[in-house]
Amino acid sequence: MEWVNIIFQGVLLGGLYALFAAGLSLIFGVMRLVNIAHGDLIVAFAYMAYFVMAALHIGPFTSLAVIVPAAALIGYGLQRGLLNWTLGEELPPLLVTIGLSVIIQNLLLVFFTFDTHRLHAGDIEIASVQFLPDLSVGVLPLIQFAVAVAIIAGLQIVFYRTALGRAFRATSDDPVVAQLMGLETRHIFAMAMALSLAVVAVAGVFIAIRTDFNPFYGPQLLIFGFEAIIIGGLGSLWGTLAGGILLGIAQALGGQFNVGWPFLAGHVVFLAVLIVRPQGLFPKVAL
Amino acid sequence: MIAAKVQDAFSFRVSHIDRSSRFGLVFWALLLILLAAAPFWGDRQTMRLLGEIYSYIALASLWNLLAGYAGLVSIGQQVFVGLGGYVLYVGALAGGLPPLLCVPLGGLLCGVLAVPVVLVLFRLRGAYFTIGTWVLAEVFVQVFQQVKAVGGGSGISLPAVVVKSIAQSRDGREFLIYWLFLALVVAVIGLIVTILRTRYGLALTAIRDNEMAAKSNGIDVNRTRLIVFVAAAFANGMAGALIFLQKLSITPFSAFSINDWTMNVIFITVIGGIGRVEGPILGAVIFFVLREFLADYGSAYLIVLGVIAIVVMLKARRGLWGYVADRYGWQLFPLARRLERTRIVPDAAAAAATIEAH
Amino acid sequence: MALLEVNALDAFYGDFQALFGVSLKVEEGQIVSVIGANGAGKSTLLQSIAGLIKSAPDMIAFDGAPIGAMRAPQLVRQGIALIPEGRRLFSSLSVGENLLVGGQVGRPGPWTLDRVFDLFPNLKHRKDQRSTSLSGGEQQMVAFGRALMTNPRLLLCDELSLGLAPIVVKEIFARLPEIVREGVTVVIVEQDIVQALSASSHVYCLQEGRVTLGGPPAQLSREAIKAAYFGV
Numbered sequence A: 001m002e003w004v005n006i007i008f009q010g011v012l013l014g015g016l017y018a019l020f021a022a023g024l025s026l027i028f029g030v031m032r033l034v035n036i037a038h039g040d041l042i043v044a045f046a047y048m049a050y051f052v053m054a055a056l057h058i059g060p061f062t063s064l065a066v067i068v069p070a071a072a073l074i075g076y077g078l079q080r081g082l083l084n085w086t087l088g089e090e091l092p093p094l095l096v097t098i099g100l101s102v103i104i105q106n107l108l109l110v111f112f113t114f115d116t117h118r119l120h121a122g123d124i125e126i127a128s129v130q131f132l133p134d135l136s137v138g139v140l141p142l143i144q145f146a147v148a149v150a151i152i153a154g155l156q157i158v159f160y161r162t163a164l165g166r167a168f169r170a171t172s173d174d175p176v177v178a179q180l181m182g183l184e185t186r187h188i189f190a191m192a193m194a195l196s197l198a199v200v201a202v203a204g205v206f207i208a209i210r211t212d213f214n215p216f217y218g219p220q221l222l223i224f225g226f227e228a229i230i231i232g233g234l235g236s237l238w239g240t241l242a243g244g245i246l247l248g249i250a251q252a253l254g255g256q257f258n259v260g261w262p263f264l265a266g267h268v269v270f271l272a273v274l275i276v277r278p279q280g281l282f283p284k285v286a287l
Numbered sequence B: 001m002i003a004a005k006v007q008d009a010f011s012f013r014v015s016h017i018d019r020s021s022r023f024g025l026v027f028w029a030l031l032l033i034l035l036a037a038a039p040f041w042g043d044r045q046t047m048r049l050l051g052e053i054y055s056y057i058a059l060a061s062l063w064n065l066l067a068g069y070a071g072l073v074s075i076g077q078q079v080f081v082g083l084g085g086y087v088l089y090v091g092a093l094a095g096g097l098p099p100l101l102c103v104p105l106g107g108l109l110c111g112v113l114a115v116p117v118v119l120v121l122f123r124l125r126g127a128y129f130t131i132g133t134w135v136l137a138e139v140f141v142q143v144f145q146q147v148k149a150v151g152g153g154s155g156i157s158l159p160a161v162v163v164k165s166i167a168q169s170r171d172g173r174e175f176l177i178y179w180l181f182l183a184l185v186v187a188v189i190g191l192i193v194t195i196l197r198t199r200y201g202l203a204l205t206a207i208r209d210n211e212m213a214a215k216s217n218g219i220d221v222n223r224t225r226l227i228v229f230v231a232a233a234f235a236n237g238m239a240g241a242l243i244f245l246q247k248l249s250i251t252p253f254s255a256f257s258i259n260d261w262t263m264n265v266i267f268i269t270v271i272g273g274i275g276r277v278e279g280p281i282l283g284a285v286i287f288f289v290l291r292e293f294l295a296d297y298g299s300a301y302l303i304v305l306g307v308i309a310i311v312v313m314l315k316a317r318r319g320l321w322g323y324v325a326d327r328y329g330w331q332l333f334p335l336a337r338r339l340e341r342t343r344i345v346p347d348a349a350a351a352a353a354t355i356e357a358h
Numbered sequence C: 001m002a003l004l005e006v007n008a009l010d011a012f013y014g015d016f017q018a019l020f021g022v023s024l025k026v027e028e029g030q031i032v033s034v035i036g037a038n039g040a041g042k043s044t045l046l047q048s049i050a051g052l053i054k055s056a057p058d059m060i061a062f063d064g065a066p067i068g069a070m071r072a073p074q075l076v077r078q079g080i081a082l083i084p085e086g087r088r089l090f091s092s093l094s095v096g097e098n099l100l101v102g103g104q105v106g107r108p109g110p111w112t113l114d115r116v117f118d119l120f121p122n123l124k125h126r127k128d129q130r131s132t133s134l135s136g137g138e139q140q141m142v143a144f145g146r147a148l149m150t151n152p153r154l155l156l157c158d159e160l161s162l163g164l165a166p167i168v169v170k171e172i173f174a175r176l177p178e179i180v181r182e183g184v185t186v187v188i189v190e191q192d193i194v195q196a197l198s199a200s201s202h203v204y205c206l207q208e209g210r211v212t213l214g215g216p217p218a219q220l221s222r223e224a225i226k227a228a229y230f231g232v
């Protein structure tokens, strides 16, 4: 039963990884931009939540009411003010977001020092439900997983069932013709970034309740998200969820063998998928 | 003897040299003599600083070769720097090899290791390749932290006996290491200029400018990239071995430091001029000047660098050197290809044709 | 006042100049055609009018207002639509979705999904198909309908006939009068001279970026057109 328990933990953690990944693959899908600063933004939102919680005396879940809209605004501004100017060639977006990553990390270091932080959610952190005699699962991870799945489902709907999603897909196909249809591509890209960061803000707050974070935690999160995307297969949100879950399980199992191994185990699974099935486990199927 | 009737004939040849690159060659030669003589005019501090600058020029030039010419943006090159360093320590300590022999050995191991690494990572395109290199670097740090034989997380240092085996006196060691750094940077730049002047260079430039077009013109893009990546890994490994030979101790964090061996290197290249051989040299000079002024501010220094790099990327995509070079048509290395029409006698024409065809 | 007026328009691709002082006028309710050989600058002209290529503000006037400096999405709101050369449908969108993207600007007017399906009945039962699965002619109809969905006052058509069988071309051109009746002014760029001349009330000929001829087709001799077209 112990193994079932561990795998269950991995599944729940994987939901969060899928959330990091969803934000990352959303913007890649719309504008072919890979945001190297993605993980650092996640961490920045966790710090923001930390700050807001202290200032307003609220819990992490309530803080989302402030953090999510703020993240969307930041995303919109970041895209219009900076990233839109880098699009077109391959190198500029990559190098600019690398610069951004370093800037964010060091700004966080200046303001919050190297000390680790954590967001405290109160009693719910230790609450658990007993599924089977030997299988009890924390309420908090369960809620987080459910929210993650719901957000991914929501993204799926936005992408395939709304006018905004249609504009995203059209712009991704052919930005020039999209303009001929009256779509302001600069605005569309900014909306995609806003949506991505809103999603990521939720993920940031969630992960910060579960683990300690410091200003240099971001790249790790970027890598988890990226691995989930590649394992799951590019361009499919449900595939990404599956990829995240698989990564979570690999890490949970790896952690059982050796305390130093959880991440390594995740990387190994990622590399194995890359070697054996480079298109990912669940690549995008045609419309 | 019958006088040969000399007829005018035209022949075309590819010329790399123009006036500014001729000036450049003289400039580099003089600079090299001056720098090689640094032990005679500089103090220990100056030499250490210069040595560090050389190592960064070498690393940045290699990164530039990858990103600026082969279109391979890697944020995992610290793997090869660290590995080169570790080969030196393990070779000298466990293998009892002379440390200087371990330097090329480090390069060799990195070159060999780069082959399977590339074969896996090349399955990722563009920016995803970039993150892939990052994952790989993570794997290395985590593995090395686990390996007790190389000191685990706390690392190892080079014992006095080994240090003394390089050269008896401290000055002797410092001079030797300084010259080795200088030799390294000259070799790296020489290698890059040579590569760029061969047909691989032409292929690389074609890939840089338009990958699809390069492919359709029969350039084996992956093969070219593989060769470049392996060559860069080899040189990175040697650089790493030298760097840690000078530092006298190594930990997984210092060996595989992404900030030291990759982020700084990226900033140097981007600011100086990506896709230009001169770029990393100019970038390194700027980097170290800035560091002298801003070193006391710690993380503010990196923030400033990041901002400068972003501004350069937005306003002058080919960096400061690219900006200047485009404006005034300068090149300090004989790299640009121009067709030159030369007027020569027939026999000479035939001879020249054979040489040029070579 | 003419609906569209192009005044001494120059256009550049970097250092390369593609248009040299092109001037022309399009009256409301007309069908005007622009003909010219490959590389004459026809697409460049349409792209300049549609705002994909920037010009000086006064070089292009729409309904009397200078629009040369405006970008494409703004001009779509003003009522200028361009059917790009080669159709360029959104490949990951279904036929219906392609049309709906056109409607997304929300300009009021007669053109709705149903009206487009009335105009091109073939498309109706292909609504949920992927756009890439259609025949060339059907794709051109989608591109046409997609542009109509923006409810334009001025519709610019870049080589509707490209790569299509004559019978399909004829079918598409047969729709033009109905579109004009709905208040749309049309500019067509064509290499198919016969088709262009018979459809339009005014024709301009471009050669190497310059206007070499202009007038009602009936008043232009074959020789004059040939000379203006080929420059012989």
Ligand SMILES: Nc1ncnc2c1ncn2[C@@H]1O[C@H](COP(=O)(O)OP(=O)(O)OP(=O)(O)O)[C@@H](O)[C@H]1O
Pocket: C013, C016, C018, C036, C037, C038, C039, C040, C041, C042, C043, C044, C045, C085, C191
């Ligand atoms: N993106 C571009 N960059 C550089 N030059 C271009 C570009 N597009 C067109 N040109 C050049 O501008 C000139 C006019 O091209 P344009 O596409 O307007 O011609 P066209 O009349 O539409 O030709 P066609 O009948 O082949 O479509 C040509 O010489 C062409 O080579």
Ligand SMILES: [Mg+2]
Pocket: C042, C043, C044, C085, C158
């Ligand atoms: Mg054309």
